[in-house]
Amino acid sequence: MQNIPSVDLSDFLSEDPKRKKKFVDAIGKAYEEIGFVALKGHFLSDELTENLYKEVKAFFNLPEEQKKKYEIQGLAGQRGYTSFGKESAKGFKDADLKEFWHFGQDTKFNKEIKDPYPENVEVKEVPGFNTVGKTTYQQLEKTAIYVLRALAVYLGLEETYFDHYVIGGNSILRPIHYPPIIGEPKGAVRAAEHGDINLITLLMGASASGLEVKNKAGEWIPVTALPEQLVVNVGDMLQRLTNNKLRSTIHRVVNPPREEWGNSRYSIPFFTHPKSEMSLNCLEICIDENNPKAYDDITAGEYLNERLRELGLLK
Template sequence: MNAIPSVDLNDFLSDDPKKKQDFVNALGKAYEEIGFVALKGHFLSDDLVHNLYKEIKNFFDLPLDTKQKYEIPGIGGQRGYVSFGKESAKGKKEGDLKEFWHFGQYVEDDEALKSEYPDNVIVEELPEFNKVGKTTYKMLEKTAKYVLRALALHLDLNETYFDNFIHNGNSILRPIHYPPITSEPKEAVRAAAHGDINLITLLMGAQGRGLQVQNHKGEWIDAIAAPDELMINVGDMLSRHTNNKLKSTIHRVVNPPKELWGTSRYSIPFFMHPISSMKLDVLENCVDEDHPKAFDDITAGAFLNERLIELGLIKK
């Protein structure tokens, strides 16, 4: 497969059983073959997208000492600001050429879970920043819920199988700024080759060149979304849970050609995580003689902790 398939969530939400099933089939096929789809019909309005980009640009344009006020020690970068070069891909020494922000879950009906998650960080200088971030978080979470419902049907599970695991899940909205490149990077790229940790990732900002996906032949292909599309990929948690039936595909963000070094790039992934107690044990209906169980049993929380240590965001 040398192109990212495109699907429309309106087909899944329609009252037409054939359209719904066609969506399930197309989504499942894409995630088994390449691990990525471009999705139309999501719940983000044009106005919300415009306002979000305006707010995140305003934030990243703040002076560094102002941004660093919002870098919270001791929480592995799970909320607030993470400064340039702090995160590296698994197995890479060089820090990625990016700075970013984290919005986390807004728990409203579970005090125990509320105390488990760090509080969201309020940016005093930008009164609209947190409000727009929260609305975007909710709309992406809603979109992700229906994508996971379609995948549940593809896996011969109950349609709402994932609902209770993702309600109040440990999901993260991460606006990223890749600043202009000022000198020849030695080994670093904007985001080194990696797989995502979570169930699925919904990516805003894949409209230009930069994001590349590795297909099963090991070839790197450009993943470019249309203006009204989100790029959505399978993460390692879902790949593990389905015994690699659904593919968590290695991807990267490459540096632009030299003539474009002076430009910033912004992208905004939403990492859909379940609650930490979800068991990622391999699903029984994803195991057979040709596909023996490939992974040990583990919870989502324990798996996330392992990966944050590997990424250098928390210490052992």
């Protein structure tokens, strides 16, 4: 099985300039070529990961009528529960075979957040789900900040270029449940091929295989990460900002073999979104005569709303 490049964040966090440069060069090259890396040395502990999966499974095991109490109308799925069959990938009519939950910034306790984000939805039946979700959110946001600092260095920007936009930004932690497949799914898959909307995505190891990425030759490569690794990929916002220098690679979650249709799959990505006012205008340092400006000017908030409408989550 082919796999994606592996990098260690502790190299970047070290005080050794050679180790730091090694990380910057490795992740930059990987993001130019395939858009994915397997990251170890992050801030998510094994204990926290184990607790999160336990609480996530407890929530999705609730009866449907209880879960639907947390599907809040008018939020375009930004917080709380989104039931099965509501989201489809851009360009696809068939809905993905999944249900999911969204945690966002904790506006009750972080008074520095100025953007008008919705408050998180609290699950009464599984109180540990709320607590462990918020803690995981904080640790993944911290990890994302350092990955983006490395990319800022790689691009020739000031190291903390992304900090202002990402700290207190519109990031989302999304626990996903792909239920057992009942009956022939026809054209639907667990997650149709797509690029992520955001700057970068941090994905905790899924409970089962299925994730595949498309390489430059158009081949689908199964992605596996070791238990201590996060899969971290470039999103469309970062591709747009860097004028296609860094690649938002198309990926998908395929249906399992028929003999495994009766098994659930769980996956927990952290979508790193900036504040809505961040400009996604192509960076001047990424534009030259061989790479003319490829995108119109837009803000992160405008682009997010555009994509949510395409996904059917925003009318």
